Each structure stands twice: as structure tokens, then as C-alpha cells.
Amino acid sequence: MRPMAEMDKNSILSDETLTEVFEQEDAIKKARLLIQLEDRATELGVKTKFQTMVRAYKRVDREMNRNNTVSMLDNWTNFTGPYDNMECGAWIAGDKGIIKQTNDQCELLACYHPILPLERLKNLETGEEQIKLAYKRNSIWNEIIVPKDIVSTASKITALSKLGISVTSENARLLVMYLSDVENLNDNDISVQYSTSKLGWLKGGFIPYDTDIIFDGDSRFRQVFSAISERGSYADWMKHVKKLRATGKIEIKFLLAASFASVILSIVGALPFFTDLWGETEGGKTITLMLAASIWANPDDSQYIGDFKTTDVALEARADLLNHLPVILDDTSKTSARIRDNFEGVVYDLCSGKGKSRSNKELGMNRENHWRNIFLTNGERPLNSYVNQGGAINRILEITCGDNLYSDPHETAEILKHNYGFAGKEFIQILKKLGSDKIKSMQQEIYKTISSDDKMAKQSMALSVVLTADRIATEYLFQDGAYIDLENAKKTLIDRNELSDNERCYQYVLGEVSINSNKFSSDSRTEIWGIIEDGYAVIQTNILTEMCERGGFSKKAFLNWADKNNLLLTDGNNQTKQKKVNGTNGRYVFLKLDPNDDGFINVDDQEVLPFD
Numbered sequence: 174m175r176p177m178a179e180m181d182k183n184s185i186l187s188d189e190t191l192t193e194v195f196e197q198e199d200a201i202k203k204a205r206l207l208i209q210l211e212d213r214a215t216e217l218g219v220k221t222k223f224q225t226m227v228r229a230y231k232r233v234d235r236e237m238n239r240n241n242t243v244s245m246l247d248n249w250t251n252f253t254g255p256y257d258n259m260e261c262g263a264w265i266a267g268d269k270g271i272i273k274q275t276n277d278q279c280e281l282l283a284c285y286h287p288i289l290p291l292e293r294l295k296n297l298e299t300g301e302e303q304i305k306l307a308y309k310r311n312s313i314w315n316e317i318i319v320p321k322d323i324v325s326t327a328s329k330i331t332a333l334s335k336l337g338i339s340v341t342s343e344n345a346r347l348l349v350m351y352l353s354d355v356e357n358l359n360d361n362d363i364s365v366q367y368s369t370s371k372l373g374w375l376k377g378g379f380i381p382y383d384t385d386i387i388f389d390g391d392s393r394f395r396q397v398f399s400a401i402s403e404r405g406s407y408a409d410w411m412k413h414v415k416k417l418r419a420t421g422k423i424e425i426k427f428l429l430a431a432s433f434a435s436v437i438l439s440i441v442g443a444l445p446f447f448t449d450l451w452g453e454t455e456g457g458k459t460i461t462l463m464l465a466a467s468i469w470a471n472p473d474d475s476q477y478i479g480d481f482k483t484t485d486v487a488l489e490a491r492a493d494l495l496n497h498l499p500v501i502l503d504d505t506s507k508t509s510a511r512i513r514d515n516f517e518g519v520v521y522d523l524c525s526g527k528g529k530s531r532s533n534k535e536l537g538m539n540r541e542n543h544w545r546n547i548f549l550t551n552g553e554r555p556l557n558s559y560v561n562q563g564g565a566i567n568r569i570l571e572i573t574c575g576d577n578l579y580s581d582p583h584e585t586a587e588i589l590k591h592n593y594g595f596a597g598k599e600f601i602q603i604l605k606k607l608g609s610d611k612i613k614s615m616q617q618e619i620y621k622t623i624s625s626d627d628k629m630a631k632q633s634m635a636l637s638v639v640l641t642a643d644r645i646a647t648e649y650l651f652q653d654g655a656y657i658d659l660e661n662a663k664k665t666l667i668d669r670n671e672l673s674d675n676e677r678c679y680q681y682v683l684g685e686v687s688i689n690s691n692k693f694s695s696d697s698r699t700e701i702w703g704i705i706e707d708g709y710a711v712i713q714t715n716i717l718t719e720m721c722e723r724g725g726f727s728k729k730a731f732l733n734w735a736d737k738n739n740l741l742l743t744d745g746n747n748q749t750k751q752k753k754v755n756g757t758n759g760r761y762v763f764l765k766l767d768p769n770d771d772g773f774i775n776v777d778d779q780e781v782l783p784f785d
Contacts, residue, residue: 174206177213185214186222191230232257250355252287254314256307259289260358264351268309271351283347285339286310290356294318294368294389297375303368303389304356310337318389324352372401373497373546374439379601394494400476401469401498405592410467411651413588414596417464417579418655424450424461426643426657427572427665428549432465433600434642435499435547440609441616444568445492445524446635447548449505449556452574458551459503460582460589461574465549466501467589469597477501481508485519488512489528493542498597505552505559516559517725523548524568547638567631570639570665596650603649616641623663632666675734678726682764685720686710701755709742709763714749717762732762740765 174193175184184190194210197203207227214223249258250266264273264283271283288308295302302321307314317336323329327345334340340348356363369380370390378384381401388398417425431448438445450458463472470477478501479491492500500523512519522528528542550556551574557566579585604612620637624630643657686693692702693710703712712720721728732748735741742763744750749760 177209180210180213180217182217182219185210185217186219186226191226195230195234228257250287250289252289252309254287254307254309256289256291256314257362259355259362261351262354262358264354266351271348273347273351281347282344283351284344288338288348288352290324290352290359290363291316293321293356293363293365294387295365296389297367297369297386298371305366306338306352308338310339325349371494371496372398373436373495375496379436379497382598382601390494394491396475397470397477397479397491397494400471401594402471403594403598404471407592407595409588410592410595413585413592414464415651415653415655417585418651418653420578421655422575422578423657423661424457424572424574424578425464426655427639427662428461428465429468430639430643430646430657431547431549431570432468432499432501433597433646434639436497436597436601436604437612437616437638437642438547439497439545440604440612441638441641443545443616443634443638444631445526445544445546445548446631447520447524447550447556447569448572448635448639449569450549450551450572450574451505451553451555453553453576456574456576457578457582458574460579460586462501462503462549462551463586463589465499467593467596468600469498469594471590471593473590478503481505481512483509484511485515485522488519488523489542492523492544492546492548493528495546496544497546499547499549501549503551505550505556506554513559520556520568566667568635570632570635572665600646600650603645607645607649612641612645615644619644623659623666636662636665674726675731678721678724678731679735679740679764681724681726682712682717682720682731683710683766686712686766695755703761704754705766708766710766711752711754711761711763714760714762717764735764 174190180190190210194203194206197206211220211223211227214220248261248263248265250261251258251268252266253268261271264271266287266289268287270285271288273281273283275281286309288306290304291307292305293302294305303318304321304324305316305318306324307316309315315337317333319333323332327342327349330345330349331340331342367386368389369375369386370388372380375386376384380386381388381398388395390398414429418429428448428450437443450461452458462478466472466477472478480503481488488500488502508516526543526545555571555573557569557571616637619640620633623636623640624633640657640659640662647653647656686705689702690705692699693705695701695704701713702716703710705711718728721731732741736743736748741748742750742765747760749762751758752761752763753759754761
């Protein structure tokens with residue numbers, strides 16, 4: 174054989190070279206020669222062609238070995254089709270099915286049609302394996318990916334019958350044995366492909382951009398995964414988006430920045446949060462979500478963008494899949510009943526970045542879902558109007574949508590549907606070049622600029638991440654100088670006193686007293702809730718309990734806060750007092766009325782919320 178350095182494209186692909194290699198009786202020497210030749214083929218730019226030739230020679234080599242075989246213990250599959258023959262031990266595998274002969278010449282049928290394992294998929298997060306199978310029905314080959322335990326257990330493999338594989342409880346055990354034999358006898362030839370059910374920053378890269386790792390996640394979300402792709406012209410997308418940014422509309426720039434910011438959260442160590450765009454119909458909310466989605470994926474209907482017509486478990490699964498990419502949900506008004514009844518809990522759970530622990534049928538624990546991304550939503554009402562607790566509101570940045578954001582909404586929508594997926598990939602490369610230290614430094618600098626004692630820390634942190642993404646995108650991606658105005662951005666932050674649950678509860682109770690003033694009159698002909706006396710609302714304890722429950726507040730926490738802030742008239746030992754109303758004795762809450770009647774009171778010592 175000629176020296177490697179002297180080989181050119183023709184000689185390395187020649188029959189002379191490959192025949193000489195495959196005539197080697199020493200398996201180790203043959204393997205070493207193939208490795209050296211593949212390295213040389215790579216240098217010459219013909220690696221793929223070389224690999225194709227090697228596979229063909231291996232197939233011929235196996236066929237020759239199979240024809241020379243005299244022992245049933247050394248059979249090879251003999252299926253018509255695109256797949257290489259594989260060792261199958263004592264099995265006889267051909268186009269008419271797979272059988273095994275016993276010592277008394279009885280035939281055991283494992284399957285009526287061709288089937289064989291092609292590839293093992295190993296999940297990066299769990300280490301669990303799946304296996305790719307190829308099977309032939311009606312002269313057509315199909316490929317499927319199934320969990321490894323399905324093909325390892327006779328009681329489970331029957332589930333493949335719904336996919337068209339001829340397996341019943343009668344032949345299940347034999348099919349398991351056949352697939353196991355083929356896999357183990359061809360261990361060196363069946364490749365291991367690493368897979369993932371999550372996107373974003375994994376193994377030092379960003380999936381799906383930086384690796385050939387494949388997706389093995391929930392089939393419900395394969396469409397979401399497939400939507401993350403490039404289409405059309407990056408130049409056309411960039412030209413139009415720069416034109417939109419030049420209008421100065423903060424709604425457009427803020428949603429773009431929030432979408433970019435999602436992949437920065439894990440770098441700076443921030444928790445997930447919601448960015449909500451709300452306003453009247455026809456303002457451009459849906460197109461703005463499409464714009465934010467087009468950074469990464471296909472923004473068309475039912476592609477990347479989801480909605481609230483689902484369950485909290487499905488939302489958790491979507492967040493886990495996207496991992497670091499933004500979760501974009503259209504129209505908060507179209508929530509399922511299950512989410513609507515516990516909207517506050519859903520916000521808390523999604524912003525925790527961690528799913529609930531759940532057991533499986535084998536009484537083990539499923540992989541725990543986790544994510545670190547931003548949720549982009551829109552609706553005709555602000556998202557915080559669906560929640561009562563300050564902790565939930567603290568996790569939401571609200572942007573009011575003005576009228577007619579787009580001069581030609583249809584044009585924008587069509588451009589986005591046909592040109593997408595480029596900016597996100599470039600943004601990831603920019604982040605890599607900047608490095609985590611510089612990104613963290615930028616975020617901390619912005620946080621110090623916008624944070625104050627009057628604002629909540631979680632909201633300030635969230636806004637600083639959005640503004641960091643805006644600065645990076647503006648300087649390195651768009652290069653148009655169209656930064657988000659800092660003062661306008663700070664308007665998304667809510668004052669600390671607006672977020673106090675107990676302050677809100679106080680105003681809620683006063684509102685209930687005012688609305689039901691006829692029930693606080695001694696001459697009322699309806700039910701009596703209490704009386705108004707000497708600047709206090711004297712409220713039956715059970716009525717206050719019902720008010721707090723309706724408003725979603727804690728009565729105990731509220732009374733402790735009101736007592737601490739001198740808003741209760743007590744007997745010194747209890748937060749309630751004995752009182753006779755309409756001739757009936759009972760215990761009542763004496764709650765001080767608002768002296769200014771403007772919906773607010775001045776309280777110096779407010780409760781520190783446990784989630785701050």
C-alpha cells in the first residue's frame with residue numbers, strides 16, 4: 174500500500190486500496206489501517222465518500238462470511254432493503270420473517286416480518302436509553318424510536334403492535350430474545366447516538382445549534398422542536414425588524430429584548446419571570462409575540478407559539494423542553510378551567526423554575542422537570558389582574574400595548590412567517606464571544622442603575638436581564654443604536670407598597686364594607702354583617718373570614734399586620750372584641766376605616782414578605 178501522505182482522492186477510494194485492507198487477517202491491523210485512511214480522506218475532503226465505500230466493502234465481506242457459514246450459530250440477517258446484514262446468532266431472519274429452529278427441528282416464530290435494531294440513543298439528562306428499530310410491512314420500511322425497556326420486556330413489547338409490528342403475547346418473549354441477540358452480537362456496529370429532551374445550554378454548547386445531538390422528547394412537542402429552524406432570508410428579516418425598532422415603540426423593543434433575554438437567565442443566575450403585553454383588540458399584540466418568536470423559530474400558528482388552552486402539567490412540560498428558550502403563550506383570556514381556577518399557583522410554579530416530583534408506575538421517581546427561561550404572554554387584560562398575591566405580581570413585568578403598533582400588520586406578519594430563525598443563532602454566538610463574566614458584569618451594572626428601595630428586588634432583577642439583552646442585541650446584532658429608553662422601562666416596575674398582600678387585603682375589605690354598607694346599619698332589613706362606629710368597621714369574624722377567602726388573602730396574616738400597624742381596636746389580648754350588635758353578643762373585628770378615603774393609608778412599618 175502506498176504511504177498515506179502520497180495518497181490522493183482517487184487512490185484512497187480505489188478498489189486496490191480497499192481490497193488490500195479487507196484482505197488483512199489481523200483484525201487490529203485492519204482497524205488501524207481504516208482509521209488512518211479515514212483521517213487521510215478527511216484531509217482530502219472525501220471523508221463521506223470513503224465511509225460509503227467502507228460500508229459497501231463491509232457489506233460484501235459480511236455476505237461472503239454468511240455464505241461460507243455452516244453453523245446455525247453464525248447466521249446473518251438477509252433482509253431486502255437499505256440496511257446492512259447483521260449477525261443474528263441462531264435465528265434465521267429473512268423477508269418472510271424470523272424463526273429459530275430447536276434441536277428437534279421445531280420452528281419458533283419470533284416475528285412474521287423483518288425487524289432489526291439500528292441505533293441506541295442515550296439521553297444526556299437521565300442516562301436512559303432508547304433504541305431505534307427498523308421494520309418492514311407491506312414492502313415498506315419504517316423506523317421508530319422506543320424506550321429500551323419496551324423491547325426488553327415481553328409484557329411491554331406488545332405495545333408495539335399499535336405501531337404496526339406483528340407482536341402478540343404469544344411471540345413477545347421470542348421477539349425480545351431475537352432483538353437482544355442482534356443488539357449484543359453487533360455491539361460494535363450499532364452506534365450510540367446521544368439525545369436530549371431539552372434545549373438550550375447543555376454540555377458546553379447550545380442545542381440545537383452546536384451539536385448533532387438529536388431530540389428524543391415527548392411526541393407532543395416534536396412540532397415545537399421542529400419549528401426551531403431557519404427559513405427565508407436573514408437580510409429581509411433584519412431589514413424589517415430594524416424598521417420596526419426605528420419607530421421607537423417600546424412594546425416592540427421590549428418583547429424582542431425579553432425573547433433574547435431568556436437565554437441569559439441561567440448565565441446571570443436569575444429566576445424565570447413573565448413579560449406580559451396587554452391592551453385592547455387590534456393593537457398588534459399577537460404580531461408582537463410573532464416577532465419575538467421569529468428570533469428563534471417559525472412564528473406561524475400552532476408552531477412555536479402556544480396558548481393557555483392546556484393544563485398546568487403540559488405548561489410545565491413545555492417549559493422543561495424549551496429549558497432556556499422563551500415560552501411564548503398567546504391570549505391569557507383563553508385559559509382552561511383548570512388553570513383559571515389556580516392561575517396564581519401556575520405563575521408561582523412556572524417562575525420557580527422547577528416542576529413537581531412525580532412517581533411512575535414502577536414506584537420510582539420520574540426525572541424532575543426544570544427550566545430557566547422567560548414566559549412571554551399577551552391579552553386584553555393585564556396578567557396581574559388574574560392574581561391577588563403580591564408574590565405572583567412580583568414575578569410579572571407588564572407592558573401596556575398602545576394603538577396600532579404596526580402601520581401594515583399584514584406585511585409584518587407575512588415577512589415573519591417566511592423569514593425566521595437566524596437572529597437567535599447569531600445571538601448565541603455573540604454571547605459565547607462575550608463570555609459569562611462580561612455578561613454578568615453588564616447585568617449587575619444595569620441592576621444597580623434601576624434598583625431602589627421603592628421597587629421590588631425580583632422585578633428589578635428581571636428588568637435588568639431584559640435591558641442587558643437589549644444592550645447586547647442593539648450593540649452587536651442590530652447595531653442601530655435603538656436602545657430601550659431606561660425611564661420608560663422603569664415604568665414596568667411596581668412600587669413596594671402596591672405589592673403588600675396585607676395592604677391589598679386592607680383595601681379589599683374596605684371596598685367590601687363600602688359596597689355592602691346597608692349590611693352595616695342597625696336598622697338594616699337584610700342580614701347584618703356588623704356596624705360602622707367611631708371610625709371603625711365592626712365586622713363579624715365569620716364575615717371577615719369569607720371576605721378574605723373570596724379575595725384570596727390570609728385572614729391570620731392580615732390581622733397580624735393590621736394589629737401591628739394600629740389598624741385594629743383590640744381588648745389587649747385578642748385581635749377581636751366582644752360586642753353586642755342588634756341585641757346579639759359576639760366577637761367582632763374592629764377595623765379602622767381609611768381616614769382619607771382615597772384607597773391608601775400611610776403605613777411606616779410594612780410586613781416583609783417571605784419570598785423577598
